[in-house]
Amino acid sequence: MVTMQCEKIGEQFSAIVEGSLDAAMKLKVEEHLQSCTSCTSQLAELRKLWSMLDELPELSAPAGLHGDIMRSLDAAMNDARPQGGLIERLKAVFASNPRAVLAGAAAIVLLAIAPMFARNSTEASLSILPSAPTTSDVHYSASAIWLQRQTGQVQVTILAPAGQTGVANVKVDLIQNLPDSVYTSVNSVVTNVIPGQLRVVRLTGANTDDLLHYAIMVSTINRAGKSLQSTTVPILTTAVRPAP
Amino acid sequence: MRLPDPAEQKLIARCKAGERSAFDELIRQYEKRVYNLAYRLSASYDDAGDITVDTFMRVYQAIGLFRGDANFSTWLFRIVTNVYLDRRKKTRNKVTVSLEEVIELEESTVSRQVESDTPGPEEEAETNERNSALDSAIMTLPDYQRLMVLLYHTEGLSYEEIAEALSLPIGTVKSRLNRARLLLRERLQARRELF
Numbered sequence: 001m002v003t004m005q006c007e008k009i010g011e012q013f014s015a016i017v018e019g020s021l022d023a024a025m026k027l028k029v030e031e032h033l034q035s036c037t038s039c040t041s042q043l044a045e046l047r048k049l050w051s052m053l054d055e056l057p058e059l060s061a062p063a064g065l066h067g068d069i070m071r072s073l074d075a076a077m078n079d080a081r082p083q084g085g086l087i088e089r090l091k092a093v094f095a096s097n098p099r100a101v102l103a104g105a106a107a108i109v110l111l112a113i114a115p116m117f118a119r120n121s122t123e124a125s126l127s128i129l130p131s132a133p134t135t136s137d138v139h140y141s142a143s144a145i146w147l148q149r150q151t152g153q154v155q156v157t158i159l160a161p162a163g164q165t166g167v168a169n170v171k172v173d174l175i176q177n178l179p180d181s182v183y184t185s186v187n188s189v190v191t192n193v194i195p196g197q198l199r200v201v202r203l204t205g206a207n208t209d210d211l212l213h214y215a216i217m218v219s220t221i222n223r224a225g226k227s228l229q230s231t232t233v234p235i236l237t238t239a240v241r242p243a244p
Numbered sequence: 245m246r247l248p249d250p251a252e253q254k255l256i257a258r259c260k261a262g263e264r265s266a267f268d269e270l271i272r273q274y275e276k277r278v279y280n281l282a283y284r285l286s287a288s289y290d291d292a293g294d295i296t297v298d299t300f301m302r303v304y305q306a307i308g309l310f311r312g313d314a315n316f317s318t319w320l321f322r323i324v325t326n327v328y329l330d331r332r333k334k335t336r337n338k339v340t341v342s343l344e345e346v347i348e349l350e351e352s353t354v355s356r357q358v359e360s361d362t363p364g365p366e367e368e369a370e371t372n373e374r375n376s377a378l379d380s381a382i383m384t385l386p387d388y389q390r391l392m393v394l395l396y397h398t399e400g401l402s403y404e405e406i407a408e409a410l411s412l413p414i415g416t417v418k419s420r421l422n423r424a425r426l427l428l429r430e431r432l433q434a435r436r437e438l439f
């Protein structure tokens with residue numbers, strides 16, 4: 001018969017197998033096991049399962065896997081050369097303090113990250129452009145404003161770079177900086193950008209209590225959906241519209 | 245916590261300097277483990293390959309920021325987890341299959357790819373069947389439970405390392421793992437004859 005006590009004992013099963021119970025608990029468990037066949041047999045099965053799990057064999061990786069990884073790596077290494085690694089640019093965004101940046105600027109500023117050639121430098125520079133993108137900057141100009149506390153909605157305004165003639169497909173990612181500097185895309189949307197027109201998109205999913213750990217990445221994508229070039233901007237927190 | 249391996253630290257330093265051959269070596273050392281974890285998380289050979297490639301791309305992008313105060317493997321498995329969960333979010337509507345269906349679908353493929361120490365044919369068939377039943381049962385666990393079972397049992401991470409990789413308190417890791425093992429035992433009841 002399964003009793004309340006059985007449930008309590010069940011919580012200790014892993015510790016029993018590992019032998020990490022303290023003396024008092026061990027005594028309690030042993031006492032229960034002497035009178036409960038259900039727990040005794042479950043525990044025996046768990047021990048068996050445990051060793052099967054530990055001995056689960058490794059699958060061999062497919063023959064082409066290493067080549068696939070190296071091809072992607074080579075492509076990434078080539079992409080990184082002219083414009084600095086993505087991670088350096090992300091780091092620059094998170095290292096900058098959007099509030100401080102805004103203090104000196106009136107209303108909305110358009111931000112662009114200066115291209116960085118020193119890939120391994122831990123120092124990153126952030127340049128603030130007063131309004132329209134310069135001709136030398138291949139990246140999109142974008143500004144991101146936090147709109148809504150409840151939904152964590154961020155509004156992103158994108159402007160095509162000078163030199164873009166036709167309509168371009170861009171991907172807008174809401175990026176979160178996790179501990180250990182792992183960056184992850186929380187949410188993304190694909191849209192198009194027409195020269196001379198502002199494109200506004202909205203993304204949800206930011207934790208509004210922790211906005212300094214978020215940024216917006218705007219990337220050009222080719223027909224295959226691959227990101228070609230990207231601009232990363234912090235989220236400007238002064239244009240906040242708190243929930244009513 | 246395991247001590248950092250000096251040879252590995254050297255290799256990572258070379259990776260940070262952008263040396264292609266160092267990445268080549270690092271990838272060779274870990275690709276099989278990443279692929280295994282990715283396969284057992286995603287239950288798909290195709291997805292496992294994609295997750296493995298994406299994982300090493302994130303490693304390449306973020307290696308400059310790996311501080312070395314965590315084990316590289318802990319950090320790596322954290323990335324595998326993120327890559328998997330990101331993809332999972334995008335395909336959330338995926339239909340979940342029952343244990344029986346999974347066993348039928350996966351049995352032959354799993355046992356075919358398994359590397360074995362060449363025991364007798366009968367014994368081998370039995371072990372393979374048992375392992376594929378176990379593999380299939382693991383795949384029916386909820387994401388986080390499955391992840392923990394894999395990190396602990398097949399990747400050999402300690403409770404502390406799992407707590408670090410998943411940013412969870414150690415007590416939570418222990419209790420969730422216990423629940424996962426009990427659930428796994430329960431799910432294998434249908435295949436009792438194998439044990």
Ligand SMILES: [Zn+2]
Nearest residue numbers: 006036038039
């Ligand atoms: Zn009992």
